């Protein structure tokens with residue numbers, strides 16, 4: 344059967360469902376599933392918080408007997424492996440689904456085409472690639488970790504009208520307003536980890552938690568790149584390490600405040616460089632890393648080609664004298680990034696840039 348406008352409509356609904364749990368499903372991607380019978384949605388599922396159960400069994404449960412002869416729309420190829428839950432492909436077959444429409448094949452080597460094959464072998468009609476681009480964007484963290492062995496890196500910077508990130512010696516400078524800050528907290532909640540440089544940790548004493556009603560439990564792992572273990576045990580990060588984990592990446596043999604930090608419950612990891620840090624995070628199942636600054640860490644990651652997406656918040660204030668220049672502004676974007684989204688948040692403008700695949704700009 345060829346792809347129809349109806350297929351796209353139901354896949355869009357499945358993608359919308361998947362977006363509700365992004366960043367909150369552990370190492371598992373947030374997948375959406377919609378079961379459709381006679382043009383009506385009879386079951387919906389999204390990968391549960393923490394990663395299990397997967398989307399499909401939940402949607403099938405809701406559909407009950409109506410699943411027989413129905414079409415399942417799934418944003419990711421149904422799994423074929425016996426992991427922490429039985430294969431979703433088996434559940435689909437057992438429920439009597441007659442057609443499965445998939446947006447993206449699963450690069451997980453335990454699945455990787457096997458799920459589609461199991462369905463086809465059971466005489467289920469399989470259509471692949473519907474709204475692939477949109478679905479890839481919705482699970483870009485998971486896909487980056489699976490294919491590159493590192494998390495997707497999202498750089499967030501708030502830039503003043505004169506291109507500054509802050510002011511020397513002034514600590515946190517309010518560059519954007521309340522609506523933009525709420526959006527930053529949403530982005531934190533949708534990320535698996537947040538990273539800052541020791542410069543920012545010392546200058547701003549940030550907490551880096553999610554402080555939005557209903558999302559307090561969604562604070563991700565907080566990471567500080569701090570070669571000499573200079574983070575004070577009295578910092579907000581260290582003081583809250585008991586409730587929201589903190590990892591400090593130090594150079595081999597660094598002493599600094601190490602003992603006091605460890606006492607505060609901060610995890611200290613000796614790593615030689617940012618690439619090693621990223622692969623360590625990926626091995627722990629971290630798929631998306633939000634980088635909240637500062638200037639030097641942002642420049643370093645950009646120059647290494649390790650930034651996948653940029654969230655640039657452009658405020659109206661002018662910092663002036665003593666300003667810390669941003670490595671990027673809306674008028675000075677590094678090559679290889681394209682504007683993907685733009686919207687106003689109160690008086691601030693959010694611009695989101697995606698890195699283009701290398702083939703598109705070399």
Ligand SMILES: NC(=O)C1=CN([C@@H]2O[C@H](COP(=O)(O)OP(=O)(O)OC[C@H]3O[C@@H](n4cnc5c(N)ncnc54)[C@H](OP(=O)(O)O)[C@@H]3O)[C@@H](O)[C@H]2O)C=CC1
Nearest residue numbers: 500501508509540541542543546568636637638639640643
């Ligand atoms: N407007 C905004 O969006 C934001 C603004 N800020 C502002 O930025 C300022 C801090 O920026 P900045 O001083 O540049 O500090 P950073 O937060 O970028 O930290 C830089 C320090 O981190 C250490 N480091 C460890 N690994 C790396 C690496 N791979 N790349 C670069 N540095 C690394 C370096 O220490 P060493 O070389 O000594 O080992 C370096 O001096 C503050 O004033 C803060 O208010 C911060 C965040 C966001």
Ligand SMILES: Nc1c(N[C@@H]2O[C@H](COP(=O)(O)O)[C@@H](O)[C@H]2O)[nH]c(=O)[nH]c1=O
Nearest residue numbers: 374390397398421422426427428431451
């Ligand atoms: N979240 C999700 C899938 N995720 C798949 O399952 C793998 C994790 O398996 P496990 O550790 O056993 O939960 C993950 O790497 C990916 O291949 N699959 C699906 O059929 N539906 C889902 O909703």
Ligand SMILES: [Zn+2]
Nearest residue numbers: 397422430431
């Ligand atoms: Zn599954």
